[in-house]
Structures are given as structure tokens and as C-alpha cells.
Amino acid sequence: MDTLEELAQIARTRPEKLKEQKEKGVKIVGYIGRFVPEELIYASGALPYLLCRGGQPEPPDAVIPYMLRFMSPYSRSQIGYHLLGIDPVVPMLDLTVLQSTDCHESRLADLFEYFKLPTMRLGVPPDWEKSLSRDYYYKELARLIEKLEAITGNKVSEQRLKESTDSINKIRWLLSKINLLRKNQPPPIGGADFIRLNHYSFYADPQKILPKLDELYQELQKGGSPFPKEAPRILLAGHVVAIGDYVVPKLIEDSGGVIAAEFLDEGMRHCEWSVKTDGDLIRNLGETYFLERTPPSIFQPAWEARAEFMKKLIRDFSIDGVIWYELSFDEIYDLECSIVSKVLNEINIPFLKLESSYEYSREAVGPLTTRVESFIETVKQRRS
């Protein structure tokens, strides 16, 4: 898995590369959320940078003087690192595009503006089945294009957009092929690495990452697995495993399980879907991003469709148990968790809810380990 380490190295050095590019006059555009198409950012000649950090308790705490304590630590982290003075990228961003889908994101945007960071909110109406809402999102994409053109001085031409869409589609396609290998028993790559792979894919130029992903796919296809054949296959579901928040995925796999599939709204490529590259490209982007993908938890209605999608993942990836990874005070996911738990109980799939405030001290990890180990053991016993 040297390729994975190479990709990790590329991701780690991304801030330095961005700084070099900025010095050459290239604009750097940060973005938060799955509804901000990086295809548009590339097409404008700017470089995208996904803000999706988490996994440490201090950054969310740094936001408390400005925001309610009972907000998701993931959202708070996106500005918390900056407030602590340990975010190398946010201060150099020419623009940050924040999707406004839920309260946590919108309040985060308030803080970006309060701290005078160049900000654009991308409105995403959660009542997604209405034509009114769909049109609203399409208009928001048009507004984003105008903004990108204004800061870069470049036109988002059809040709450029087609090229960037093609590139991102190829990344999704390769990730999807790697993902499908995980149907094997045991899978050649676990969730802890696949989640990282998704993260790395946001931090490398497409032309650099594409050959690396292909290389990795060829390598994984040859067979072999770091997991024993009897390892229980786990579906990891929830809002997000942020970049740097790797304790829980690692713990699951260190405890004898293997994460064979994920169902996470943010921080992943959602590689099952591609954007069509013929016809009206902006409309195609809108359709894929807003309508075609499985709705995020905040959309309404969403939970029945999401439960069905989870059942499909459970069937397709031969899942033995589901771990719901929830962030503290993420109220919508907390409600959904009760529904998921009920649905899984009906189909007799073991379920474990874990909640994190990004507090992974020795004292906190002890009980967490015990819970995960007990769950994996229970699932193992059911299998045998």
C-alpha cells in the first residue's frame, strides 16, 4: 500500500503547494459541504480546498465564545482551527463557499463573515422534492459561477467545465471500482483506509491522483487482504468522519472487524454517482448533486429513502453489523439514529451507536474500546 502513503504525502503537503500557486496568482477557494461542486472551482481556474477537519477537542472549544456550546463539533472545527491559529490554509483563501443546508453550517457561515473571511453562502433548500427548491439550487450554482468568475477573472466556459467534470468523474469512477472490490470476503482494503483515500482525493490535482488511484486499483485487484476471512463486516454510518478523525474507524478494525462499506453524508466522494457530460452541464451538475444522490439526513423527506439505501448496502456488501457514528449535539442525526435502529432491528442486524465530541483522551478511549470490542465480538458470535 505504498500508493496510499504517497497519496497521504501529497495531501499533507497540499497547503505548501497551494501557497506556491497563490504566489503565482492562482486563486484558492475553500469550500464546505457536498453541495459545492469542485468541478466549478476547477473550471474557473481556481484551486479548491475542502474544509473538513475534525477529531480534536480544542478547535470546537475555541468557537464557544461566539457560538452555542450545543452545536456539532464538526461544524465548529471548520473555523476552530483558524481561531486557534493552527489552520495553514484558511487565512490564504480567496473565498470560502459554505453550503447553507442546515443550522450548523449556516451559523458557521455567520462566524466566517464575522471574522471578515471572504465568504459565499450557497443556499441549499432541504425541501428538495419541490421544483421551487430545485430551481433555487440551480440559481445558486449560477451565482457561484458569477462569483468565481469575478474573483479569478476567468470565464467558466463549457469546455473548461466539461474538462473538470470529466476529471472528477474519473476520480469517482476509480474510487467506485476500488469500493466494489470491498464486496470480496475479506476485502482488500478496509474502511479506515478507504475513508482516508476519499479524503486524499480532495487534496491532489486530478492529473496527479488519477494514475495513483489506477495503480492502487491494480494492486488491490491482485487479491490479498490485511483482514482475516472471519472478520465481521461492518457498515459505518452517520454524518461524517472528518479529516483527522480516524480514531473510531481504526478502533473498529483494530478490534477485529472490517469496515466493508460507509454511509456518510460528508467527507466522501459519493462515487456511485457521476455527472453527465453532454447537454447542459450546469443543469447536469445540479441534477446529480441535488437530486440523484441519496438525500442527506437534513433533506425532507429523506429518512425512508436513506433506510432503504442502507438496506441495499447491507445486502450488496454482506454486512454483519452497523455502527452509527454520531457527533455530539448533531440533532438531526440523533433523530435519524432512532429510526435506523428500529429498521435494523426489524431485519435483525446488530446495531451500535457511538457518539463523539472529538474527546479522545486515554480516559475516553478506554470505554469506547470496550464498547466496540464487545460489539465486534457479538457480531462474530452471531456469524459463527
Added chain:
Amino acid sequence: MAKDIYEDFLRLTGFEEDEMSEYLPQWRKASERLGLTEDDVRFATQEQLPTYFAIELEGIRKLLGCFVKETIDLTKASEYKERGVKIVYGILPAILHFYYALKLTAPGKVYVSFPDIFLTLVMNGFFHKLSPLLEEAERTGIPYGCRHCALNKTRYAARRLDIIPSPDISWIWGFICDEGPKTDEFIRIYHDPEWKTYITRLPHDQPLGTVEDEVMDRVEYLAKQMKDGFESAQREIGIKVEEKKISEVIAIWHRYAAKLAELALLMSADPQPLGAVSGRLFWEPLFTPFNTGIEGMEKALDITIREVRQRVANKEGILPKGAPKLLIYSIHPSVPWIAKVFEENGVGIPLSEFFILTKKQLMPPSFEDPYMAAAEGWLRTSAMVNPGYQAEQICEKIETHKFDGAVFGLMDFDRWLGSPHRLLSRMVEEKTKLPVFYIEGDNWDDRDYSLEALRTRIESICEIMKMRKA
């Protein structure tokens, strides 16, 4: 014969002698349905209401009576449904013009309510007994630890315990929080497949400081959303409302709001003539529809204005003249002791920012189209817009009513309304140079933040204010 506490309760809450024969049996039945015992009614009659409400005033007694009538009516919603009356719910905050327009159009054919509001205000504010409902929700799918909103838990539990029926349509608004509308989706999937909903939402995507009611695209989008929602609700229940009915309601709303503006000015007189909790319930009809109608509330308001005007003329107050006064974000009579602790410590919090209106809100709408007018009205409301614009409006209210400072917080369950309070505190303090405080707490549900837990914080704030004013 033993003293009838139910009758005493009704008498205390402004019921006339000639109403007793009609309402006493209804009140007994409603109490039973709500899980209220004779001891609970005695507690309300002898302790809670006399402690926190100015029951010496006829207008306040009548006001309480309106809430009792509405609560009785709420417990009859299942009977209404059996008789074929269409049940329409909503959640706070919503523009209630549409609900009232339904009532004006077909008074006997439709029942409108935001049930959780009345249950929370009455069960906790009058009886301090909301916890059985909250605990029912927490036992059955809305966990305790995540700080979910008491209103949402109450709505869900009320359905689970069969206090309220499934609606023909619950027209839910996500203009503010996410959890409100998603709770309705939760109820439908998790507990009651008959809980039919229609959702109307508006993204929070306006930059800080935007005067949202002047952004034409936004007003138009909101108007379209409202029209779409209202037409869906009408289709669902088979009642067609003419647009002039909405305009009629807007006129009634403005008339009532103008009277409230007068009460607000009276309440901010020096010395403060009326406790915060007593006056606060008058603002509820601006945001919550009364199925029993607004007339009773308006009558109670007229009487109270007259009585309070007299107190002002006599220079009578609940606090000494010159006592500091703070603008509080929102006082909910569901936890009435918060205001009382301030007042006992010599500081007034006569008005809630959430409810009092700016000059712009009192101006007639700029549009004749009732949906545009309603949308504009919504976007003129401080709590419904971005914190930059909200802070501007709060500063205007502080200036109008001559407050000495402000208190934010007590909304820690609300990821929208409660989440920017620390930021608002900073913005308002920067602009007004007045002291602005923040209190973490929950003004619907006082299980976590008891009197003992908050007293020290409030006493410190009061000490600071008195020292500043000395």
C-alpha cells in the same frame, strides 16, 4: 362539601360565573386527559399562578382564561376529528395568517393549532408538570442527551399519549430550525404513519447585515413558498380560502400588534408597572393561532392596557423607580421563575426581544399581494433574519424602550434561534456600549437548569446592573 378546586381554578383564570356550568365539566375532562390531578390543579391555583402572574388584574385573569379555553379545546381535537372537522397543525415559528384565514373561511370545519406551544406553556407555566411528556419522548426515540427542543418532544409525546389526534395536515415550517420539521418526519416514520405533513423551508443564506425584507428575490421566493404550502394545505383538507381572507387576517394582526406596542411602552415605564411573565403571554397570538379565536385575547389585552395605564398614572410599580431594566431575548412563562429572580433582585426584564416589534414591523406592508405582504412581514422580524440585521433591530428596541442593557441565552436547545446569542451579545455590546449578558439555559424545560443552578448567575448580573446605575 369539599371546596371544588377545579371551580376555583376557573374563577382565578377569569371565567365568569355564567360560564361555569359549561366549562367546569370540560375542564375536569381536559385535566384528566392531560394527566393533571386535583393536587396539580390546587398547586396551580394556590401557588404557581398567584406567585408568577398579576392575578389582581382582571385583564391578566382573562388572559390566563384564554389559554385555559384553548387548552380545553386542544384536548377536544380528537372529538372534532371524529366529527369530520379537518385538523391542521403547524410549528413555531410560523406565519399564522394562513391558519387564521382557514378559520375565518370555515370556522366549523377546521381546527387549527400549534399544539406543543399550548401544552408547554400551560403544562409547565401553570402546573410545572411538563416532564411526564418530555420523559415519554425521551424513553421512545428522542434521546435526552442531545438537547432536543422541548416543543418537539412535547408534540411527539402528545401524539403518543393520544392527547392529540393525527392531523389531516401538519404544515411544518423550517424557516428557522431544522429539528422542528424533521421531528414531524420522525413522528410519521417512527410512530404514526397517519401524521401527514407538508414542508416549507427557506435556506439561511443571507450575508450578515443584509436587510432581508428589501431583497426582492428573497421576498418573492418566500412568498412563492408560502403560497405553495398554503395551496397544498387547502387541497389536502378540501377548503378553499379566498386571498382577501389573508388580507383580512393581516389587518387583524396589525390591529392587535398596535395594541401590543402600546402595552410594550406601558411596561417599559419607570417604575415598571407589571411583571415580565404576566405581560408576556399577550404576545403569543402574533405567532401562534388560537382555534378559539383572538377575540378573547384582544378583550383581555384591552382591559390590561387600561389597568396598566392606571398603574403608570399612579406611579405604581413592581420595582422601585429607577431600577435597572434589561431587554431579555425571550421570557417564556413555561419557566416563570427566571423573570421572578431578576425582579426579586431589583432588576426589571419587562419585555422579550423576540416578541416586541420594531417601527418597520408596525408599518403597513409594501405589497398588496397577501403572500408578498406576509413574506415581507416575516423578513422584517428580527429573530427570522441574519444576526447582522437582527442586531440592528435589537439595538433599535433597546433605544426605543430605554433599556440599560440586554440578556441573551436561555435557548440552548435551539440550533437556530439560540445558536447566535453569543455572537449577538458581542455585536449589540459593540454597537450600544451597554452591558450585554449571556445565560446558558432552557426556557421551556427547567429540569437541567434549576432555580438553584441559575440563581447565582442572575444575582451577579443584577448586582452589576445596580452598581452601574448607582
